[in-house]
Amino acid sequence: MIKLFIVGMPGAGKSYLGKILAEFLNCIHMDTDEMVEKRTGQSIPTIFKKHGESHFRKLEEEALWECVSIKKDMICSTGGGIVEKDENRAVLQKFPTIYIKKTVDELLKNLRSDQDNRPLLKGNSADKLEQLFLRRQSLFETFPSIKIPKEILEFKDITCLLYEIAEKTTFGHQMQEKRIEGIHPVEIKPLMAKKQLQDSEYVITSETVHAIYTSFFKEDNYLVLPDGELSKSRDNLYKVWQFLINKAVSREEVITGFGGGTITDITGFASSTFKRGTVFDFVPTTLLAQIDAALGGKNAINVEGIKNVCGTFAFPKCVYIDPLIVFSTEKSEIENGLIEGLKVALLVHEDVDILDSQLKLAKIILEKPNLHAMNRFIQQAVQDKMKIVNSDPFEKSGRKFLNLGHSYGHVYESTFNIPHGKAVALGMLKMLREKTDPIIKDYCVFFERIVKKQLDTLNTHWNDDMQKRLLNDKKNTKDHIVFIDLETPGKPFKVVVKKSDMQ
């Protein structure tokens, strides 16, 4: 069960942070001040005036006990004076509790508009606040502290704050872990990335990931590559090998790929060829890498401008998925992952409830993202992809179904420079949008929403250049193009067309 208590001075932003975290983590938000007001039907200034501070403190303590005993996931913003009582502090010490640290000046700035509701600050508020601060500071300091980086928190800020909270308290222990067995195991647990990285022996990562998560790295055991597709080059492969040689990495030591699909691809390739195969694992950091690229043991680099043309099949020791970490990526990266995740759902499931649920989660993630929905979507999508991979690890038959939407998708991607995920959505629309199955129709509506700006591409005149690209797609055999189609959800089939018939 999730429980987190927030303490701090009046004006520190306890309610704001509590509300935001509760929404993000799908917990209820409890605020001891609000609870007291609701129970008594009186405002806090009125309770102070009529019954005195000690009566208020008693009510406040009762509210705290209610928060402690409630059997629901909960984030609690406490009243500023709650720490003054020894018993309250003793209770809070038993739970993950964080102190929002602010200077008196910062607090005053926040409080200026709200003095009427703060009975202890009536009169000369600057002096009073300073006195309160001096009285309570050492009590607050008995809890680990965080600083809120700015007034309005974005997803990236919330992500970094949660890692900090998890490092300083036992908050992360409350997250549930899911382990999926198969050709390689996968572990999924929010907030696990930092610990996993700190346990890693050698890490390959990319610039942006390193810049955001600098504190995850130990000194001197990692290599930073450029962001994006550029990292999957012959030169960078050579750099990884050099790094491993300089570090005298042995075959038994583990090399960790920490980044998006480009980083997991090159790390897998470099590791599987270094000393004819060293052990590697992945901590993927984009949604696409978590539910697709890092799963299933296909590793590759690009050569002569041809994507994934040189690579290996080699399986990671384990893939560690932390659904929180994807919240620092751009929205377009999340969209890419959602599309591939929904594609796999359509391939694997006949069960309408599961298909519906994945689509609903994808909509939530797109409109009002939260960790709970992301975690659930990822768990299902990973199981779906692993089901296909486990039944055909070396892509001899059924794994080829994963190419749904990709034959046309690759043409759109290379002709119009459309991001891979969106191009695949267009490719799926090209194959599926005339279908009458209601679930397929629902999925197509969602794909259309994501590619709204590129939808016209589907009406572009199919020219010779596009035909050439379609015929030369590397997924084809020498003489045939293999399209993947769906009869109904969960029932994919191959359409094999002779190239000579299409020329």
Ligand SMILES: NC(=O)c1ccc[n+]([C@@H]2O[C@H](COP(=O)([O-])OP(=O)(O)OC[C@H]3O[C@@H](n4cnc5c(N)ncnc54)[C@H](O)[C@@H]3O)[C@@H](O)[C@H]2O)c1
């Ligand atoms: N091996 C396979 O089976 C397989 C399957 C699908 C795709 N792929 C490969 O995956 C690659 C695409 O992967 P991708 O979509 O993850 O792209 P990516 O690796 O290029 O990552 C996208 C961008 O996001 C940044 N980033 C990554 N994690 C971040 C985080 N947590 N916060 C902020 N920024 C972050 C990266 O630095 C990069 O700039 C392609 O090269 C594709 O060929 C491989």
Ligand SMILES: [Zn+2]
């Ligand atoms: Zn793809």
